[in-house]
Amino acid sequence: MHPSRLIAAVALAAALPVAAHASQELATSKNCMACHSVDKKLVGPAFKDIAAKYKTDKAAPAQLSQSIVKGSSGKWGPIPMPPNPVSEADAGALAKWVLSL
Structure with missing residues (x-):
């Protein structure tokens, strides 16, 4: 790869939102854990x-993703999951990460 293309690729990757890289670290930072x-x-x-x-x-x-943002109840027993103050993008990324496990 030409050095200028490599620099452009690295710059683009650095500009991507953190939500695109959901992981246990994101779940921890959003208090899911x-x-x-x-x-x-x-x-x-x-x-x-x-x-x-x-x-x-x-x-x-x-x-x-909607359960993360709005909360839910009755899906896993009597204890409801409260709404979480996360962005739609973070909720979507977290949902995809959970489903990948």
């Missing part, structure tokens, strides 16, 4: 259990 874990139930279900439940549901990314 206070109630959830990747592989075991805490207050809420394990992220891997969520991924397994919705693995064939094509609407799952949008549904989970």
Whole structure:
């Protein structure tokens, strides 16, 4: 790759929003890990259990994103999930990350 193209590619990657790189670090920074874990139930279900439940549901990314933003109740038992103050982009990225587990 030509050096000027490499510099342009690095600059473009640096300009991408953090939400495009959702990970456990993003989940931790948005306080998701206070109630959830990747592989075991805490207050809420394990992220891997969520991924397994919705693995064939094509609407799952949008549904989970809305549950993150607006909260939900009754999907995993009696304890409701409160709404979370995250951007739509972060919620979408978090939903996709959870479903990838």
